[in-house]
Amino acid sequence: MEKRDRIKVLISVIGLDGHTTGSEVVSRMLMDAGMEVVYLGIYQTPEMIIQAVIQEDVDVIGISSHASNYTQIEELMGLLKKNNLDDISVICGGTVPKQQIQELKNIGVSEIFTPQSTSESIINYIVSNVKREKGPSIN
Amino acid sequence: MKRETDYGHPIKSVYTPKDIENLDYEKDLGDPGVYPYTRGYHPEGYRSRMWTQRMTAGLGSSRDTNKVLKQYREMGQRGGMLVICDRTNALPIDSDHPIGRKEVGVLGWPGASLLEFEELMDGIPLTGQSVTLLGSSAMSSIRLGYLVALAEKRGVNLNEVHGSITEYPFCNTFGQTDAQPLDLNLKLWLDCSEYIIRNKIHMRSGILSQHFQESGGNNAQALAVEMAMLKELCSLLVNERGLDFDDVAVYPYELVSVGSRFFEEIAKIRALRRMWAKMAKEKFRAKKDKSCHLLIAVHTSGRSMTYQQPLNNIARCAIQTVAGAIAGCTAIDNACLDNAYAEPSPLAARMSLNTQHIVADETGVTDVVDPLAGSYFVENLTNKVEEEAYKIWNKIEDLGGIIAAIRKGYIQDMLRESAQKRQREVEKGDRLIVGVNDLVIPPEEDFQIPIQKLEAGDSEKIARRMEEWKKTRDMPLLEETMAQLYSDAKKEDRYNLMPSIIEAVKAYATAGEMMGVIRKARGLSYDPLETIDCPFAFE
Numbered sequence: 001m002e003k004r005d006r007i008k009v010l011i012s013v014i015g016l017d018g019h020t021t022g023s024e025v026v027s028r029m030l031m032d033a034g035m036e037v038v039y040l041g042i043y044q045t046p047e048m049i050i051q052a053v054i055q056e057d058v059d060v061i062g063i064s065s066h067a068s069n070y071t072q073i074e075e076l077m078g079l080l081k082k083n084n085l086d087d088i089s090v091i092c093g094g095t096v097p098k099q100q101i102q103e104l105k106n107i108g109v110s111e112i113f114t115p116q117s118t119s120e121s122i123i124n125y126i127v128s129n130v131k132r133e134k135g136p137s138i139n
Numbered sequence: 140m141k142r143e144t145d146y147g148h149p150i151k152s153v154y155t156p157k158d159i160e161n162l163d164y165e166k167d168l169g170d171p172g173v174y175p176y177t178r179g180y181h182p183e184g185y186r187s188r189m190w191t192q193r194m195t196a197g198l199g200s201s202r203d204t205n206k207v208l209k210q211y212r213e214m215g216q217r218g219g220m221l222v223i224c225d226r227t228n229a230l231p232i233d234s235d236h237p238i239g240r241k242e243v244g245v246l247g248w249p250g251a252s253l254l255e256f257e258e259l260m261d262g263i264p265l266t267g268q269s270v271t272l273l274g275s276s277a278m279s280s281i282r283l284g285y286l287v288a289l290a291e292k293r294g295v296n297l298n299e300v301h302g303s304i305t306e307y308p309f310c311n312t313f314g315q316t317d318a319q320p321l322d323l324n325l326k327l328w329l330d331c332s333e334y335i336i337r338n339k340i341h342m343r344s345g346i347l348s349q350h351f352q353e354s355g356g357n358n359a360q361a362l363a364v365e366m367a368m369l370k371e372l373c374s375l376l377v378n379e380r381g382l383d384f385d386d387v388a389v390y391p392y393e394l395v396s397v398g399s400r401f402f403e404e405i406a407k408i409r410a411l412r413r414m415w416a417k418m419a420k421e422k423f424r425a426k427k428d429k430s431c432h433l434l435i436a437v438h439t440s441g442r443s444m445t446y447q448q449p450l451n452n453i454a455r456c457a458i459q460t461v462a463g464a465i466a467g468c469t470a471i472d473n474a475c476l477d478n479a480y481a482e483p484s485p486l487a488a489r490m491s492l493n494t495q496h497i498v499a500d501e502t503g504v505t506d507v508v509d510p511l512a513g514s515y516f517v518e519n520l521t522n523k524v525e526e527e528a529y530k531i532w533n534k535i536e537d538l539g540g541i542i543a544a545i546r547k548g549y550i551q552d553m554l555r556e557s558a559q560k561r562q563r564e565v566e567k568g569d570r571l572i573v574g575v576n577d578l579v580i581p582p583e584e585d586f587q588i589p590i591q592k593l594e595a596g597d598s599e600k601i602a603r604r605m606e607e608w609k610k611t612r613d614m615p616l617l618e619e620t621m622a623q624l625y626s627d628a629k630k631e632d633r634y635n636l637m638p639s640i641i642e643a644v645k646a647y648a649t650a651g652e653m654m655g656v657i658r659k660a661r662g663l664s665y666d667p668l669e670t671i672d673c674p675f676a677f678e
Contacts, residue, residue, distance in 0.1 A: 024558070068246055095479045097480040098587070
């Protein structure tokens with residue numbers, strides 16, 4: 001089993017949300033820390049994100065979130081499980097109400113980064129929680 | 140802690156007459172109501188006209204939004220209604236679109252047909268208050284269609300309606316992405332604007348620095364981008380559509396984001412007034428005094444509303460509202476304390492409106508126009524931000540103007556850098572935000588505010604309603620109007636689509652259908668998400 005030398009993170013906005021500033025700032029932050037970032041951008045359905053996850057063979061998935069994205073993220077978590085990809089950590093970042101944080105964790109989201117989370121906290125979390133070992137080729 | 144303006148200019152501890160040595164009252168300020176209008180447009184200020192106090196509304200179906208609007212009127216929303224569209228309508232796609240249906244009515248009004256506009260305005264007059272519909276740029280032409288159609292139905296003289304339903308072509312460029320290409324947004328904006336101006340309809344177009352600034356731009360950049368946009372769009376209306384500048388000048392309105400750096404925000408707005416007046420007179424050779432006025436509304440900064448300790452946001456919003464009021468503006472819509480969480484809860488909405496009432500009724504701010512004029516500090520700040528803005532604006536012009544600068548990615552790069560810079564400043568503690576990087580308390584100790592919960596079932600209900608309703612329309616009439624729209628949209632850009640859009644709107648065509656047909660005519664996919672096909676067959 002080989003381990004990848006650079007952590008590969010997929011960053012995406014989900015659904016019809018068009019606000020990209022947060023995801024761009026985080027992508028930059030992760031690249032500066034030496035990670036490889038696959039940035040999907042906007043108008044990504046859960047299915048499209050799964051496709052990219054499979055194709056890109058990422059270690060971590062970062063989703064830009066709002067209060068209103070819950071059902072979309074729920075769908076994503078379901079699809080990850082269905083495709084046996086639920087060993088990949090999913091983290092959410094954005095304006096997620098406190099009440100929703102536990103709900104998201106209950107459906108398998110590893111961590112939620114609320115507004116003004118520091119680069120340090122996000123980077124440290126990813127580095128300490130990338131569990132995925134690169135195994136034999138899937139495709 | 141940095142003692143600098145948000146654009147990086149060092150701030151001294153004391154300002155003296157020396158700091159405004161060269162200030163010439165007549166030339167640089169003028170009395171309120173006198174060129175260059177630095178001090179404002181009305182000699183009596185708020186005594187002659189109070190700022191419009193309003194709140195953004197839009198959540199769920201048209202009927203739900205209608206209820207909220209009526210609630211706000213009771214809460215004292217004076218003078219105007221403001222409705223924002225949902226994510227589907229921002230593209231636009233219809234509520235029954237396979238991808239759209241999951242998010243219909245989320246964070247806004249779906250607004251996909253004349254029927255929905257009728258429901259939105261049920262029991263609400265078109266006249267007697269300003270009517271403002273916010274949304275994406277391309278939808279401006281369709282929103283105008285709704286207005287024209289409903290005014291006709293109600294027998295209301297369109298010239299008696301006022302407000303805004305047009306958004307500038309770059310509104311989804313800064314920190315967001317538009318589903319429609321820039322050239323289409325621009326063409327439709329020109330069509331919509333030309334129709335409004337020629338028909339003397341008193342509906343203005345938002346040409347906003349707010350989006351840019353809320354995505355991370357600083358004050359000097361915001362002024363530069365704003366002026367560059369105004370210049371180019373007004374020039375196009377004059378040169379390409381053959382309109383008179385004095386008719387064009389009363390069309391734009393600016394929405395300025397006001398943050399917590401109190402004095403800088405006031406300086407920014409004063410500088411903006413002066414910059415517009417100078418451009419109107421010197422570059423466009425305005426013949427009327429009114430042409431040198433820029434309608435400026437204030438939006439208190441949603442971005443500054445923190446997630447941590449949200450009750451603190453009441454203080455922030457109050458400070459920003461006072462700044463906006465002192466700077467002088469025509470309307471204020473303030474952000475709510477729960478902005479980082481969800482759509483405004485009734486508590487948060489009431490709090491924001493009350494904040495405006497308190498500022499208006501209790502502080503004395505409305506008694507005097509431009510009360511900080513003559514302040515060594517404020518005049519110095521006004522001059523400085525204007526100077527920095529001109530530097531950036533000149534760079535934009537060197538690149539060929541704002542459209543060229545956007546196509547080259549210059550503005551987006553500038554914005555991205557500024558956003559990153561702000562992030563770093565907060566992380567390093569150069570800029571303090573109470574509760575965030577200063578005086579932080581554990582989340583468990585924080586006050587739990589009520590949050591407006593989103594009902595999961597709502598979107599699907601709206602989607603299904605649209606599906607069913609679509610079948611009940613007069614299909615032959617609809618198809619006729621769609622064919623006409625398609626044919627017109629194939630003509631050259633200069634050909635105004637408003638007449639055919641209005642006919643389609645009256646036939647109850649939906650936003651997704653109308654925009655889809657226009658896109659198809661221009662060689663684009665009917666559906667911006669490339670999931671559904673055009674349901675109409677042409678030739």
